[in-house]
Amino acid sequence: MFLNFTVQGAGQPLLLIHGLFGSLSNLNILARALAKYYQVYRIDLPNHGQSPHSNTVNYVAQAIAVKDFIDQQGLKYISIVGHSMGGKVAMALAITYKDLVDKLVVMDIAPVKYNIRHHDTILAGLSATKKSRIRSRKEAEITLFQYIHDPNIRQFLLKSLAKQYDGSFNWRFNVDVFEAHYDDIIDWPLGSIFTNNTLFLKGANSDYISAEYYKSIKSQFPQAKVHVVANTSHWLHTEKPDIVARIITRFLINLKH
Template sequence: MKLNFKKSGTGEPLIILHGLFGSADNWFSIAKELENDFTLYLVDQRNHGDSPHSDEWNYEVMVEDLRELMDEEGLSEAYLMGHSMGGKTAMNFAVTYPDRVEKLIVADIAPRYYPVHHQTILEGLNSINLSETYSRKDADDQLAKYIPYPGIRQFLLKSLGRDRNGFYWKINLPVITENIEEVGKALEEDTVYSGPTLFLAGANSNYIQQSDLPDILAHFPNYEIEFIEGAGHWLHAEKPEAVVREIRRFLI
């Protein structure tokens, strides 16, 4: 699948993958801080952002999407970073094509299995009647019945597009809803990427725990981990300066 991406900057290539319900735009402010150091590729994964929709949605096909992008861009290898779902894609890519990943950064996700925990978000998104939505405020009011936090609603509603026919979802909401179990799948056993790997964890997040470290070591024996103080799961939005600092420290 030919993915949509935004390319900017100069230097060694750094590919960044967003998380579930997100898009390349989520990393725009981080990329702006890194453009003097790297050639940035901010990628919309399939069924997200401006990339195509498909009924097939799992890490195997998302890995191949990324390989195709690198092939078309003439990238034999690159620095690779992913957040949450994007981190799982990045980890799967690294263990599948280790020679194509110079260094790996995984933001607030571990290799283990995660049970489905997005039911309320999916119920809220599916509850929005787009045919009766005439403004973003209409959509926000409907979503507020399920999600009381304005920041989370604002993030989710970035996936709401609008054209002359009205509002539409940029994300492939039906396929994501039907296949949500795919997001939490663990890496296959005995898969290893031996290259330098940095795990960035939000200190206030429960996505990476001390109990995950043996599993991380088994898959990524050359890893280090940094906990970003004051950050939760969306560490790049909550503590962007710290995230940029760690990216530079690790890659340069």
């Protein structure tokens, strides 16, 4: 599988991985800041953006796809930053291919199986747009509004709406696979340990990294530090991009020297 990607900057390689329903463009601000020090790669995960679709979203398969990308680029020792589902992919990669990963930054996700289905209303809205065969972005937003009342989330999703050759609109991400295999997305099937330096960033107002998950973090990532970003939700990197970029930069650069 060939994953769509961009690269910018020079130096040691650094890979940024977006979350569910996202694409490489979501991490553009972080990439610009980090490219001052690193050669920054951003990818579209399988079933997202302009990367190919597949029939699976489990973390073993996604880690293999990212490992193949790293090999294709001829990269040998790489640091990784991942948000949400992308953070789980990053953790899976670090745990499975320990000799490949230098430092790890995980944004607002924990190495646990989640019992709360955070995305059911989003999936319902996306499914409704597919059934109604929308013909414009406005139609899509009207349909989404019936399910998703947060305008920021609607606009985030609409970034992945693409016009087709016949004039209709469809999602770049694979809604059908997300619905069919959502249990794989909230799962965490891996139990090995990654001993390199790791930073977990928690949105202060987010429940994705709760206190009860700290034990799981430390058991699999014994060198991990947890940094809480004040006045942010799960979307900490879009709400406080400069602060998040500065925290990540200090973590990566300081540990390098």
